[in-house]
Amino acid sequence: MKRLTLTLGLLSLAAVLAACSGAPAPATASPPAASSAPAGEAVTIAAKDVKFSQSELRVPADKAFDLVFDNQEGVTHNVAIYTDSSASTKVSVGEIFSGPAQKTQSVPALAAGTYFFRCDVHPDMKGAIVAE
Numbered sequence: 001m002k003r004l005t006l007t008l009g010l011l012s013l014a015a016v017l018a019a020c021s022g023a024p025a026p027a028t029a030s031p032p033a034a035s036s037a038p039a040g041e042a043v044t045i046a047a048k049d050v051k052f053s054q055s056e057l058r059v060p061a062d063k064a065f066d067l068v069f070d071n072q073e074g075v076t077h078n079v080a081i082y083t084d085s086s087a088s089t090k091v092s093v094g095e096i097f098s099g100p101a102q103k104t105q106s107v108p109a110l111a112a113g114t115y116f117f118r119c120d121v122h123p124d125m126k127g128a129i130v131a132e
């Protein structure tokens with residue numbers, strides 16, 4: 001009787017071990033594919049009717065990117081990025097130009113956080129850039 005109990009005990013232990021080893025491995029943090037992507041990811045924003053096409057841009061944190069500004073009208077605009085809405089600390093200020101034309105500005109890597117952008121010619125044209 002004692003021997004049978006021992007055998008059953010071992011069998012159940014073996015079953016538990018088998019179940020464990022058969023379980024999917026815990027999700028290990030594999031690097032996201034994006035981290036191996038080449039730099040130079042582009043974000044596009046347009047201007048028309050003295051408005052930007054978006055009031056929020058999302059960009060990858062800690063990675064330089066190209067900002068393509070598509071000025072669709074014959075009015076001068078630019079895209080100027082500042083650390084916050086006081087517009088006192090510049091991050092990347094694009095050239096002011098009249099459209100229709102497109103220009104690309106290289107924006108340095110941004111630490112995760114929320115930044116402010118506007119058109120320096122028309123400060124009411126503004127929005128947020130979220131680096132995440």
Ligand SMILES: [Cu+2]
Pocket residue numbers: 050076077078119120121122125
């Ligand atoms: Cu403008």
